[in-house]
Amino acid sequence: MRALGRALRRPASAIGFAMVALWVVCAIFAPWLAPYDPLKSQVPLQMPFERAPDGGVFWLGTDLLGRDILSRLIYGARTVVFWAGVAASSAYIVGITGGLCAGFYRGITDRVLSFLANVVLSFPVLVLYILIIVTLGASGLNIVLAVTFASAPAIFRIVRALSIDIASRDFVSAAITQGENAARIMLVDILPNATGPLVVDACLRLGYIAITIGTLGFLGLGLPPPTPDWGGMVNEGRGMAMVFPHLVVFPCIAISSLMLGLSLLADGLREASRAGAKA
Amino acid sequence: MRAAVAIEKLSVALPSDGDRPFAVEEISLEVAKGEILCVVGESGSGKSVLASAIMGALPHGLRHAEGRIIFGGRDIAALPEQELRAIRGRHIAMIFQEPMAALNPAIRIGEQIAEILEIHEPEMPRAEREARALALMREMQLPDPETIARRYPHEISGGQCQRVVIAMALAWNPSLLIADEPTTALDVTTQAQILKLIKALRDEHGHGVLFVTHDFGVVADIADRVAVMQRGRLVEIGPVAQVLNDPVHPYTKQLIAAVPSLIPRARPEPAEAPALRLEGVSRFFGPLRAVDDVTFDVPSGGTVAIVGESGSGKSTLAKAVIRLLAPNAGRTLIEDVDFARLSGRELMRRRRLIQMVFQDPFGSLNPNRTVGAMLTRAGVLGGLEAGEAKAQAAELLDLVGLQREALERKPEAFSGGQRQRIGIARALAMRPSIIVADEAVSALDVSVQRQVLELLERLQRDRGLTMLFITHDLRVAAGIADRIAVMQRGRVVEFGPAVQVLLNPAHPYTVELVAAAPGREWQSAQRAAQAQ
Numbered sequence: 001m002r003a004l005g006r007a008l009r010r011p012a013s014a015i016g017f018a019m020v021a022l023w024v025v026c027a028i029f030a031p032w033l034a035p036y037d038p039l040k041s042q043v044p045l046q047m048p049f050e051r052a053p054d055g056g057v058f059w060l061g062t063d064l065l066g067r068d069i070l071s072r073l074i075y076g077a078r079t080v081v082f083w084a085g086v087a088a089s090s091a092y093i094v095g096i097t098g099g100l101c102a103g104f105y106r107g108i109t110d111r112v113l114s115f116l117a118n119v120v121l122s123f124p125v126l127v128l129y130i131l132i133i134v135t136l137g138a139s140g141l142n143i144v145l146a147v148t149f150a151s152a153p154a155i156f157r158i159v160r161a162l163s164i165d166i167a168s169r170d171f172v173s174a175a176i177t178q179g180e181n182a183a184r185i186m187l188v189d190i191l192p193n194a195t196g197p198l199v200v201d202a203c204l205r206l207g208y209i210a211i212t213i214g215t216l217g218f219l220g221l222g223l224p225p226p227t228p229d230w231g232g233m234v235n236e237g238r239g240m241a242m243v244f245p246h247l248v249v250f251p252c253i254a255i256s257s258l259m260l261g262l263s264l265l266a267d268g269l270r271e272a273s274r275a276g277a278k279a
Numbered sequence: 280m281r282a283a284v285a286i287e288k289l290s291v292a293l294p295s296d297g298d299r300p301f302a303v304e305e306i307s308l309e310v311a312k313g314e315i316l317c318v319v320g321e322s323g324s325g326k327s328v329l330a331s332a333i334m335g336a337l338p339h340g341l342r343h344a345e346g347r348i349i350f351g352g353r354d355i356a357a358l359p360e361q362e363l364r365a366i367r368g369r370h371i372a373m374i375f376q377e378p379m380a381a382l383n384p385a386i387r388i389g390e391q392i393a394e395i396l397e398i399h400e401p402e403m404p405r406a407e408r409e410a411r412a413l414a415l416m417r418e419m420q421l422p423d424p425e426t427i428a429r430r431y432p433h434e435i436s437g438g439q440c441q442r443v444v445i446a447m448a449l450a451w452n453p454s455l456l457i458a459d460e461p462t463t464a465l466d467v468t469t470q471a472q473i474l475k476l477i478k479a480l481r482d483e484h485g486h487g488v489l490f491v492t493h494d495f496g497v498v499a500d501i502a503d504r505v506a507v508m509q510r511g512r513l514v515e516i517g518p519v520a521q522v523l524n525d526p527v528h529p530y531t532k533q534l535i536a537a538v539p540s541l542i543p544r545a546r547p548e549p550a551e552a553p554a555l556r557l558e559g560v561s562r563f564f565g566p567l568r569a570v571d572d573v574t575f576d577v578p579s580g581g582t583v584a585i586v587g588e589s590g591s592g593k594s595t596l597a598k599a600v601i602r603l604l605a606p607n608a609g610r611t612l613i614e615d616v617d618f619a620r621l622s623g624r625e626l627m628r629r630r631r632l633i634q635m636v637f638q639d640p641f642g643s644l645n646p647n648r649t650v651g652a653m654l655t656r657a658g659v660l661g662g663l664e665a666g667e668a669k670a671q672a673a674e675l676l677d678l679v680g681l682q683r684e685a686l687e688r689k690p691e692a693f694s695g696g697q698r699q700r701i702g703i704a705r706a707l708a709m710r711p712s713i714i715v716a717d718e719a720v721s722a723l724d725v726s727v728q729r730q731v732l733e734l735l736e737r738l739q740r741d742r743g744l745t746m747l748f749i750t751h752d753l754r755v756a757a758g759i760a761d762r763i764a765v766m767q768r769g770r771v772v773e774f775g776p777a778v779q780v781l782l783n784p785a786h787p788y789t790v791e792l793v794a795a796a797p798g799r800e801w802q803s804a805q806r807a808a809q810a811q
Contacts (some may be wrong), residue, residue, distance in 0.1 A: 014441050092680045155417075169638055169642045169643075170637040170638070170642045170643035171642065171643050171644055171645040172642060173603050173635070173637070173643075174637065174705065176603060176637065177601050177602070177603065177630055177633075177634060178630060178631075178634070178656075178657055178661075178709060179626075179627040179628070179631065179660055180656075180660060181628035182333075188645070188648070190646050192645075192647040193646065193647055195646065
């Protein structure tokens with residue numbers, strides 16, 4: 001928390017935080033913020049700022065089926081923020097559990113877990129996603145499963161390295177000589193001292209996962225239509241992108257702004273935790 | 280005598296959020312040519328800042344505020360970086376505490392020395408550079424310089440590294456050598472050799488030496504004059520004999536009184552019954568016999584000090600005894616149960632009996648937990664109810680001399696000495712009968728060191744604790760131990776009552792260790808004077 005406070009004093013990270021916060025607010029308050037029902041067909045292919053039949057304005061225009069793009073982006077934030085959050089949490093739970101065990105116990109536990117992680121890491125990520133989603137079918141839960149499977153090994157490696165380092169410190173030795181049980185040592189002595197680098201990684205990873213969800217949507221492997229989904233919107237609009245660029249440009253801006261916001265925030269947190277470590 | 284450097288009213292400002300405005304405040308002193316001036320003080324006294332100020336290399340955030348540094352007739356504090364660079368390394372040279380860190384790990388020793396020659400005189404032919412590098416190494420009494428020149432820093436010992444660093448510092452025959460704790464990271468016997476070398480080189484070249492140290496024993500062995508610093512100010516300066524034997528300033532008196540003596544203190548003879556028996560304890564790492572067949576008893580309520588140099592296996596022995604490492608062979612009997620063979624629940628249950636106090640006061644406490652949480656949890660693991668453990672935590676803080684407010688704080692709020700007290704309280708929270716202290720006072724300043732040792736002694740008396748005290752410092756062992764075990768290359772080469780081992784050592788290695796203890800001659804002279 002203190003690191004976040006320090007990070008927000010830098011303009012770049014404050015902007016990053018604002019971009020992320022904007023989309024989170026959109027996701028939470030979508031029904032109040034969106035001017036129209038994201039699924040309701042109105043006038044197809046309206047350009048931005050055109051008048052709507054009810055006297056309102058299609059600020060970002062409408063798509064092929066006449067749905068308001070702004071409303072779809074706002075509702076689409078729900079998909080991305082919610083599923084990216086769930087998927088990242090799931091990947092972290094798996095990666096942290098494995099990493100703590102490997103780093104604390106070492107030996108055979110470490111070798112087996114590290115081997116499994118390396119096997120998964122040796123696959124191209126996108127191929128892995130496609131394989132999993134095609135096999136299991138497109139649904140939110142399967143996206144979570146795919147992201148967990150693909151991301152947990154990388155998280156595992158970070159946590160493992162941090163745990164090995166922290167486990168060599170004297171306060172962990174002290175806990176061992178007190179007869180403290182292994183789970184408590186891992187959760188009380190090791191994990192809280194590893195959070196700094198993990199939070200930074202989490203920001204970046206959330207961005208990648210958001211992009212992944214967009215990519216899956218674009219490939220038609222995301223949430224089944226008509227759920228508003230930024231990647232899916234780019235896919236639907238790409239045939240007419242030359243004539244109606246707004247179909248593609250705005251969802252793309254949405255994806256990149258979320259990603260950029262998270263990256264800026266991660267940079268700021270990294271600098272702030274470094275400064276904190278020095279002080 | 281001409282001055283090698285004269286400092287006039289030098290002040291170095293700390294950043295505005297520091298605990299005081301100046302790291303070094305209005306210091307005036309001179310180092311004459313051919314003189315060794317020791318600057319002594321405890322951590323935070325500003326002695327290292329003074330050294331780096333003369334080098335013109337202040338740590339980040341510090342600023343030269345006022346005063347002049349006269350070197351070679353010029354005020355070098357006012358010189359631009361460009362001109363300073365020509366002086367630094369050639370006319371003023373510096374050696375550091377960590378010789379390993381001062382050398383580039385990826386470049387061979389010979390090339391590193393040659394590089395120093397090249398920096399200040401690029402035209403010197405390669406062959407001459409190499410020949411001069413070898414000559415320098417020979418002058419530093421490095422064995423077989425041709426071989427060492429081809430080695431990398433990690434392939435030679437710490438003492439040899441420090442000789443290489445000194446060779447690099449003296450490559451251009453500077454008129455001032457600044458040494459910042461150059462022997463602190465070294466073993467005593469190596470320290471004695473390096474001190475001798477620094478003196479011999481000074482005699483031969485006649486350069487001035489500004490020698491920063493925290494150890495009055497080292498001061499007694501090497502200094503011509505002594506400057507004592509406290510919180511950035513110079514409190515006393517004078518010839519070595521006068522400052523050591525007849526200090527004027529109360530702070531100097533206090534520091535000198537806190538210097539541990541090599542003469543063992545009289546202690547009541549401990550009970551015969553052993554609380555801890557080691558029988559043939561061994562621990563190997565591959566072919567390395569880190570601990571090799573160690574056998575001795577620790578009398579109940581008594582203290583055995585294990586002394587030895589780095590790599591002697593004393594810390595590994597401590598870890599094997601407390602079961603942070605499993606011993607390969609041998610028995611460690613506590614209450615007639617072989618602690619080395621226990622496992623699972625029985626081991627967890629009996630761990631309570633033997634607790635450890637660690638060396639590093641910064642690494643041994645979890646920075647994320649409050650002191651109260653640590654002590655309470657230790658009490659619970661020691662078999663108390665949560666409420667009792669909480670009450671005990673508060674009592675323990677009283678016992679180790681800390682305020683009860685400490686319960687709510689995290690380790691970052693405490694100094695090194697206070698943290699060590701917390702570490703001791705944590706060990707006691709489990710109500711053990713044996714305490715293993717692994718270099719528990721090595722990281723502390725002498726006055727704090729003395730307080731912590733006194734605390735340990737008092738606790739031992741009041742609670743009947745048995746102690747296994749690991750230290751590299753014979754003077755600390757002399758102050759606290761009933762018996763001393765001397766370790767060399769994994770084996771105990773001498774074991775006996777402290778008085779006998781220190782005053783009448785039998786094994787040649789013990790003789791060497793005792794002889795190398797810094798300040799030995801000064802202390803025995805002082806004692807003789809007191810006896811009269």
